[in-house]
Amino acid sequence: MEKKQNTAEKKAVILLSGGIDSATTLAIAKSLNFATYALSFSYGQRHSVEVDAARRIARYFEVCRHLIVNIDLRTLGGSALTADIDVPKNRDLRDVSQKIPVTYVPARNTIFLSYALAWAEVIGAADIFIGVNALDYSGYPDCRPEYIAAFEKMAQLATKSSVEDNQPMRINAPLINLSKEQIIQKGLKLGVDFSLTHSCYDPSADGSACGACDSCLLRLNGFRSAGLKDPVRYR
Amino acid sequence: MEKKQNTAEKKAVILLSGGIDSATTLAIAKSLNFATYALSFSYGQRHSVEVDAARRIARYFEVCRHLIVNIDLRTLGGSALTADIDVPKNRDLRDVSQKIPVTYVPARNTIFLSYALAWAEVIGAADIFIGVNALDYSGYPDCRPEYIAAFEKMAQLATKSSVEDNQPMRINAPLINLSKEQIIQKGLKLGVDFSLTHSCYDPSADGSACGACDSCLLRLNGFRSAGLKDPVRYR
Numbered sequence: 001m002e003k004k005q006n007t008a009e010k011k012a013v014i015l016l017s018g019g020i021d022s023a024t025t026l027a028i029a030k031s032l033n034f035a036t037y038a039l040s041f042s043y044g045q046r047h048s049v050e051v052d053a054a055r056r057i058a059r060y061f062e063v064c065r066h067l068i069v070n071i072d073l074r075t076l077g078g079s080a081l082t083a084d085i086d087v088p089k090n091r092d093l094r095d096v097s098q099k100i101p102v103t104y105v106p107a108r109n110t111i112f113l114s115y116a117l118a119w120a121e122v123i124g125a126a127d128i129f130i131g132v133n134a135l136d137y138s139g140y141p142d143c144r145p146e147y148i149a150a151f152e153k154m155a156q157l158a159t160k161s162s163v164e165d166n167q168p169m170r171i172n173a174p175l176i177n178l179s180k181e182q183i184i185q186k187g188l189k190l191g192v193d194f195s196l197t198h199s200c201y202d203p204s205a206d207g208s209a210c211g212a213c214d215s216c217l218l219r220l221n222g223f224r225s226a227g228l229k230d231p232v233r234y235r
Numbered sequence: 236m237e238k239k240q241n242t243a244e245k246k247a248v249i250l251l252s253g254g255i256d257s258a259t260t261l262a263i264a265k266s267l268n269f270a271t272y273a274l275s276f277s278y279g280q281r282h283s284v285e286v287d288a289a290r291r292i293a294r295y296f297e298v299c300r301h302l303i304v305n306i307d308l309r310t311l312g313g314s315a316l317t318a319d320i321d322v323p324k325n326r327d328l329r330d331v332s333q334k335i336p337v338t339y340v341p342a343r344n345t346i347f348l349s350y351a352l353a354w355a356e357v358i359g360a361a362d363i364f365i366g367v368n369a370l371d372y373s374g375y376p377d378c379r380p381e382y383i384a385a386f387e388k389m390a391q392l393a394t395k396s397s398v399e400d401n402q403p404m405r406i407n408a409p410l411i412n413l414s415k416e417q418i419i420q421k422g423l424k425l426g427v428d429f430s431l432t433h434s435c436y437d438p439s440a441d442g443s444a445c446g447a448c449d450s451c452l453l454r455l456n457g458f459r460s461a462g463l464k465d466p467v468r469y470r
Binding site: 067069070071072073075076105106107108109110111113114115117118119121122141142144146147150151153154155157158159160162163 | 302304305306307308310311340341342343344345346348349350352353354356357376377379381382385386388389390392393394395397398
């Protein structure tokens with residue numbers, strides 16, 4: 001169901017995974033007065049609790065629409081998040097940002113941004129928001145500023161609106177230079193309820209987090225640095 | 236089932252839609268001694284006969300593997316090929332290349348190339364082939380050389396292999412400057428059996444082509460210019 005919206009508002013597509021970063025990114029887009037269109041993916045990930053978290057956050061922020069697209073990355077293989085490879089646990093956080101881990105999903109952000117681009121064109125949005133960040137980025141190549149800039153350039157050549165209407169597509173990555181601690185603080189200031197979010201790569205059936213995968217470690221460290229207690233449940 | 240292959244061979248992912256262009260592109264990749272991995276999409280298009288054509292061509296050229304990925308572009312809406320908009324018929328061919336038609340699928344090539352990029356990374360390929368061409372391109376922005384170059388640049392920043400193994404991804408678009416006539420002649424020289432291909436945007440239930448949509452008009456015109464008879468069935 002489409003929510004009523006001011007037709008003068010600019011529209012934005014926000015990639016919403018259900019984690020801290022994308023929730024904060026959605027809050028930023030709202031604070032900039034965009035009419036927000038949240039896009040999530042169900043991609044055969046072990047952690048489909050992510051999608052539930054995305055639903056809660058989309059509802060909480062009263063987005064105009066929340067679209068969940070089914071994509072089958074398992075067909076392609078190649079990652080601990082989609083195939084039968086063990087999620088690494090209790091790694092040294094200094095290692096986390098060094099080498100690309102097995103949880104890396106090949107070309108994931110490229111696929112996600114491509115769908116966002118398609119949807120943006122259909123609804124007439126010229127802005128896409130993605131919550132990548134380059135500091136605590138877990139070593140994924142598609143979280144770097146130069147990657148985002150290159151995607152934006154490609155997007156501006158790819159679409160009908162950019163060719164016919166001279167409405168260049170912008171890829172906004174407002175967290176790109178923030179630490180997890182800074183993201184949490186920014187999110188809190190913008191009213192994000194972090195108890196709704198989910199980050200764990202290896203959650204229990206009841207949704208509680210493992211506290212030991214890279215994503216949990218980065219999250220816990222972020223809350224610790226901010227002097228706060230993480231409101232989600234750990235097992 | 237994986238076919239045996241010479242391990243010294245370089246691998247390439249080829250986007251295979253089942254039309255004249257992608258069949259010829261696959262033939263070109265074979266002629267360059269690539270181990271060929273064909274990638275097709277079932278995307279809720281009206282013309283799922285396309286996928287059957289892709290299967291026939293993949294078999295004919297004995298590819299190492301043919302992967303068909305289900306994607307749901309209908310969720311996103313916005314095109315006569317995926318939504319309930321009528322396919323335009325009998326347009327003047329001079330108009331076909333002027334304005335982007337309603338059959339344009341938003342960001343389609345970007346989504347297709349993104350999956351190709353993901354699969355290339357998983358199988359260790361550094362080459363992707365796509366059969367776009369800029370002359371008879373039906374006015375799609377994502378068929379232009381500058382778009383392909385921008386995608387390649389982005390791809391080289393997106394992947395683990397390009398970052399860690401210094402194996403830059405190449406997007407090959409060998410038909411980009413050819414006319415439909417030249418593509419048909421090149422295909423014939425490389426042994427493409429065009430009776431296996433399918434181009435129509437609006438085929439009958441038995442798979443026969445309408446002869447009036449943009450895609451049929453471009454195809455028929457190409458065969459006519461080459462002084463040849465199109466071997467597929469028209470109704």
